[in-house]
Amino acid sequence: MKITAGGVCAAKGFTASGIHCGIRKNKTKKDLALIYSEVQASAAAVYTTNLVKGAPLTVTKKHLQNGKAQAVICNSGNANTCNANGIEIAEKMSALVSDKLGIPANDVIVASTGVIGQPLDIEPIAGGMDALVSGLGNNSDDTAEGIMTTDTVKKEIALTFEIGGKTCTIGGIAKGSGMIHPNMATMLVFITTDAAISSEMLAKALSSDIKNTFNMVSVDGDTSTNDMVAVMANGMAGNEEITCEGEDFDIFMQALNTVTVHLCRMIAGDGEGATKLLECTVKGAETEAIAKTVAKSVICSSLVKAAMFGSDANWGRVLCAIGYSGAPVDVNKVDVSFVSAAGEILVCKDGAGVEFSEEKAKEILLEKEIGIAVSLNAGEADAVAWGCDLTYDYVRINGDYRT
């Protein structure tokens, strides 16, 4: 498995583009993105569990009933959610892509991200379609930019792997960075691969993967209305189509997981206002469910997050978050360490504080990527969750989002 360039355009047969069409007032910010596969692809997607669902999700769900897709259109700046005409607008977006690319409308995945509850005007999108389509090329960067909201960095990755002697490629882009607390599905992530895999196995791979990846990320505890992870596999790598579990499926799962973990870390590290990526690793749990609950409780704690912002080794807050997680844990057996590029330090053993160097702890916590290592000493299961610190900028960004 080898990291490569090209993001969502790295796999054979995929091109993409991103433009400013006028949904956003700021002309320097791209607001419309398109991903296209030369041939029809197997496709699967997972969606938010929020009962308030963006209109584009309803349309995409309908279009993916046959497990096939050939393009993704996504705008930023407006979520097209809680609008009376939302479905109609999302269908118009599909129709525009269908017309320009000469593909069936129900082979189009539609997504939107931005403010909730403001009608989305189809005009700028319709006006931008020519530029969007003529821009199709090796432009994963522009595409990743087109789906950004408060994100500060583009999130993309691609890698190559081999199945049955054929080199396959998989790449993805993602957007965070607020209202991030996915459950079953998550923010916007688009993944493309030229591996040949049936729709059924692709759906199986995706739903299995997200349980340990996107569902283990939280920036602010707010599950968005527009979360979606979509993957298209167009088969152009020429491997024998994966139609059941086995070695090939395992390799594909591993490649998919490498892409999703990378994007998870990027999303968490670029959480709104974040200065630090937090990675909570829980080991020695009786069950995986317990490990996950504990890991997620720690990275969701506002007090842990604020302490990490201040590089304060306030491990009592970690223990507190473990204690209220709802998971059955013997708190008298819990060990906690902080880990980073600057080293590792044990701060709590058997549920009680140990003497440690505050100076060393500070040094460790001043790094940009912080590990919170929890041992429950009760079994063999483990889990990882990703989050970020809570900062002044989170408040600034969200105290004044709409203006």
Place this chain on the structure above:
Amino acid sequence: MKITAGGVCAAKGFTASGIHCGIRKNKTKKDLALIYSEVQASAAAVYTTNLVKGAPLTVTKKHLQNGKAQAVICNSGNANTCNANGIEIAEKMSALVSDKLGIPANDVIVASTGVIGQPLDIEPIAGGMDALVSGLGNNSDDTAEGIMTTDTVKKEIALTFEIGGKTCTIGGIAKGSGMIHPNMATMLVFITTDAAISSEMLAKALSSDIKNTFNMVSVDGDTSTNDMVAVMANGMAGNEEITCEGEDFDIFMQALNTVTVHLCRMIAGDGEGATKLLECTVKGAETEAIAKTVAKSVICSSLVKAAMFGSDANWGRVLCAIGYSGAPVDVNKVDVSFVSAAGEILVCKDGAGVEFSEEKAKEILLEKEIGIAVSLNAGEADAVAWGCDLTYDYVRINGDYRT
């Protein structure tokens, strides 16, 4: 029912004091408090559901097994939690009170609040006992100050009411203001009354009351390890003892509820860094459980909290929080209004935005107490939850709590 002065000393037979004994370095901050009843009182308490429990809670639970108490000792500056010798220290605190006041040690309620995981030294407490006991008097103010941590205002209230022709008094003090997301029990609240009521009925009144009061408050979603609400009823008002449900019990419940709602609002409004009290009222729910879940989800949303800080009528975030609450809600029937002393404005009808004056909305949201009124239009049940905005100061306070 009439508001009166005196807080926790308003009821007959209760005195209290608060001093600086040296647990905190800052000599201007009181850190030790005592409440004393002339006669043994019926007593009841509820505790945090966090699996990590402060040592004082274990000791208090043991002492209240017989439903009786005569004094409360509480320190701030150190939670006496996750310390190997925690129980021993909490028992020493009881013993000191027992010695000085000549009452049984198991009639003492012990509580601590402050940093988790730092050993609590008994010396300053032992050294302060003489001053603490000789200070006993009509000093609810000092006592309320003695239990404060990051609180910016003292939280106390007292009121009089009548049972069977006898005037009874009930008063309480509370501390917030971070790690506030009680479940079954909460922060530190001490309530005193001279009403005569059996231990059993007192426990019943308290557990029933907190479901709609302290359990509906959240500052930051973190359930503390040291939450405790304790109430002592010494019977000195001379009413016939309440030993069963009925009119007298209802009157007592109403008085207790007036005290607890007042303290809830004070705790939420003085949440760490808060500039605004948020009160989410949910009406028209199918069941009370649904109403509560929705109300709590809204006041816990970081995005709603940050929007309120910015006086931004971003109602989409309210709808989003309703959608991910887990409660079965028909989101297409939901109406949302913002309410304050400056007026009321409907911003969402049937799950979609309505046109409204942004100017008027801003005016309403610039007030200090903001109501978020949600109508589910699905039934008759309702609920209220209290929270606060998310501000720069929350981050400042918690990024650097220990230093």
